[in-house]
Amino acid sequence: NYGWPLVSWGFDYSGRAMSDMQDGPDFVDPVAVWSPSRAPGDLMEYSGDRFPQWRGDFFASELMGHVLRRLRVQDGKVVQEEALLTDLRERIRSAAMGPDGYIYVITDSAKGRLLRLRPGKPDKAESGRVAKPYALPSGGNMVEDFARRGVYQEKYTQVLFAFKYDEAKAKALFGQNCSSCHSAGSFTTGEIGPDLNGVAKRRSGSLPGFAYSAALRDSKTAVQWDHDSLVAFISNPQSYYPGTKMMTAPIDDLETLLQITAFLEKTEPGKAGR
Incomplete structure (x- = not known):
């Protein structure tokens, strides 16, 4: 067992460590580590x-x-x-x-x-x-x-470089894909999933009262939600955190992912009053 993702020397593209631990008694240490990464x-x-x-x-x-x-x-x-x-x-x-x-x-x-x-x-x-x-x-x-x-x-990088936040479009996309289960911004109807106001500033699985997956609840695999982790999670929740219960299908359109993520990043904790 080489430890991924419980122990790792790696960092993601935002510069955030992939894990709080680099080694452990149950894992095989790497022969070579390169920091900064040589990809x-x-x-x-x-x-x-x-x-x-x-x-x-x-x-x-x-x-x-x-x-x-x-x-x-x-x-x-x-x-x-x-x-x-x-x-x-x-x-x-x-x-x-x-x-x-x-x-x-x-x-x-x-x-x-x-x-x-x-x-x-x-x-x-x-x-x-x-x-x-x-x-x-x-x-x-x-x-x-x-x-x-x-x-x-490639299409992915073209969209990434050309991306511009469009508040009206972002709100519409959040309404179409997320608001039936989640509250965020002016959307206050979501009662099934956790309130997403201020989500980009908190740790995953930290709001009580929701049936998170075991991986999402585990402090060892928790992440501090930021732009990159939100995009990755929204694109495919089951892949990012196996066992996560999501009512909507994964979103594979990058423009949609970026608009929804930017919308969530602009919300503040408690804005919806829950």
């Missing part, structure tokens, strides 16, 4: 013959570090690290060993690349196929840079 995509153990000096080493793709990281582990400890592909300046999504024993990696964007790592210097015929580093634009604008190479072209 590993996956982990591969090399067992091929093309790189005999690396046999048994682990390779972690890194989205934040923009490298392929080689790790040598002996007796449960990392004894050597090496950052590979440092000049590419691209997010490395995944790494795998091919049936030919070479290492293959894919870079993370709509214009991403599939690259093959081979030992030795390429000959003249192959030199034209060597991957060139991504050319960073002048000015250093990360958002524009990512948009240009297609990292943020």
Whole structure:
């Protein structure tokens, strides 16, 4: 048992710790911890013959570090690290060993690349196929840079960057999806679920008198409700807190999630008088 989510060294995108505890007597501690996170995509153990000096080493793709990281582990400890592909300046999504024993990696964007790592210097015929580093634009604008190479072209990130709070729209969406069970703002009809006024400032499962799930009640898995945790919970309550009783179906439209969350963040405790 590695502990997730009761113990963790991780932080979510808001910078909040995923757990109040990093280790415990019933859990296996990690061999390596990176702080701040390098956002590993996956982990591969090399067992091929093309790189005999690396046999048994682990390779972690890194989205934040923009490298392929080689790790040598002996007796449960990392004894050597090496950052590979440092000049590419691209997010490395995944790494795998091919049936030919070479290492293959894919870079993370709509214009991403599939690259093959081979030992030795390429000959003249192959030199034209060597991957060139991504050319960073002048000015250093990360958002524009990512948009240009297609990292943020997906619908999710387009909505996220373009989002603007619309009070009338947010209230209408809350009314359609949540007000039959919950009170918030000017909505005072919800009696089945807890009052959501000021929810973004309190801890999950803290209001008495409601049939919370065991996970939602447990102090070890409770969270301080904030923007990210509210979006995640509203999108799929059963996935975020298994056993949670919700009358409405999960909401998968990001614009709706962001509007409802922003509406809740603007409420104050006790506004509805309950």
